[in-house]
Amino acid sequence: MHKLGISIYPEHSTKSEIKSYMKLASGYGFNRIFTCLLSVRKSKEEIIKEFAEFMELAHQYGFEVAVDTNPAVFAYLGATPFEIKPFADLGVDIIRLDGHFGDLEDIAITRNPYMIPIEFNGSSNMDLDLLVERGADRWNMVTCHNFYPQRYSGLGWKRFLNLTEKYKKSGFRTAAFVSSQNKNTFGPWPVKAGLPTCEIHRNLPIDLQMRHLLATNIIDDIIIGNCFATEEELKLMSEVDCSKITFHIEIVKDCTESERELIFKYRHLSRGDASDYMIRSSWPREAYRNKSIPCRELKGDFFHKGDVVAVNDNLAHYRGELQIVLQDMPNDGERNLIGKIPREEWILLECLLPEYEFGFIHN
Template sequence: MRQLGLSIYPDHSDFEKNKAYLELGKKYGFTRLFMSMLEAGNSVDETKAKYQKIVDVAKQLGYQTIIDVSPRIFDQLGISYSDLKFFADLHVDGIRLDQGFDGATEALLSYNPYGLIIELNMSNNVDYLNNIISYQANTPYLYGCHNFYPQVGTALPYDFFEACSKRFRQFNIHSAAFVASQVGNMGPWNVNDGLPTLEADRRLPIEVQAKHLWASGLIDDVLIGNAYASEDELKRLSQINRYQVQFHIDFVKDVNDIEKTVALTPQHFRRGDINPNVIRSTQPRVTYKAVPNAPHDNEQEFQRGDVLVGNDGFGIYKNELQIVLQPHKEPRKNKIGTIAPEELMLLDFIKPWSKFKFIS
């Protein structure tokens, strides 16, 4: 199942604020927690007490907690790769290896007696995962998670993200990636231009970022990289459909009741015999074939992202819904609305037979 997650940074934050943030996240259905231990600076006992305290709160609230670690932290805290008891004592569900080892080490870690998940860095397009699998890793205990990128201009381009992610998807490894709050200003470092995985997502509304990741079909869990996201952002994330693209449609002034029904009620899917000009959802013309639909907003040139419904002059195609991919004119179609501009990129993910919905 696809999950939503938060991130907190105990070395840079207050326990009570973190606790309140986790409680707010629970209210909106968040169930994963990312924590960073890349910058731990206290003694072993102090570090353990600080992290265990907030992890226990998260556990009581139903979060699955994975903590980000590096070889430097293992050395600093005197932790052996052959014994992960330190992390089990923190009550976390898993550890994320920010840096890789030799493959054999990761495979061995996946058999740790504490049942800890071993989460791998996904943001490298190399045979890293294949190497680990070749050492007969315990794959149900392997997860993958992309990096986030605090510096503007440094996050992944989509094609590279896709190539990296496909390496994990072919083995059905549970995966995660990050989106950026537009109000959060806390991360692990002293630079924070948002903490997304994809550069194209950095300044987008947070729910559109999540739609983008889930539309790819390559990511299971979406995590907010920076803290603290606003309650409005958490609410908007909680309301999106995690399993199919849900476009936000802005209706035209003269949209009528049947057109709103055609847009908002059916389960839409793109016809399998696709064309490059429009995405066609043809079932509404069958369901609502007897309902009249007078022409309006039908004389202009339609643009990419316009949502159309066939009018009374379109014969058998009356009340068929279409989304414009290529500009064209057709007076037998009414423009009923437009997809939000920031969501136009999601059109690329509507493949033959893809399911999709609209929300007003």
């Protein structure tokens, strides 16, 4: 089951803001929090007091909290890979290692007696399988990617896929960050250019970022890296259909009611015998066997990438088949243009593999 998360940075927020944000996000089904101790510049006593209060409030709203650490944070709090009692005393749910210690220490920390899961950096090329082979507790190990405050520094999409596939194939739970487009959001550092894992996502609507990550079929949890996201963004993420790839669609003006039903009423599956020219959804054909879809004229001689078309009466055997065009295709009068997938959502087409289910979002 996928989990949705928010990030909170107590050193840059008021208690009132934190409580309001937790309450708002929990109401939309969010149940993970990412927070960071790397950037905190307070005394040990202050950190322990304030963070313990933060953890208590988070747990009241049903959140599990992952705290970002490194060897310097461990040393500052008086913890070691062999004794993490200071984190247990704070009520930490997940310890994220932004920087790891060494193989022996990394193995030892996964076998902590408090059974606090250890979250390894999914954006680094670690040999977690080797750690398991040498005694690490696989069931107490998860991964979470980095986020990237600096513009143009986020993970490339291919690198992201390669690293995530590696950890997912080995059975580790995965997580990645998306970025709020709300103005004046922030993270742990004084940079305000968003906090995504993947550079391709930095300026995209937050629900599209989420849908793109889900479409890979290798990401479990999705966390908003910066704060504070808007209520509309939280709502959009909570409404994403996690069961299939979904697209926004711009319906053409002359689309008929029957064609609208074809888009939204029926389930769509990308055929296994895939074409280079289009994605075919044949399931609705049975329902349209005795229905008419009159041919409508199209200005232009070609359909283009992202066009959504319906086979019409001129090819009655296939009438009612919905197709998404992948490359320029001649208009031979056998298809009606019923909608267009926005260009920014074409990235989802690359993830829609043969035999994957897909659908469209009501605007």
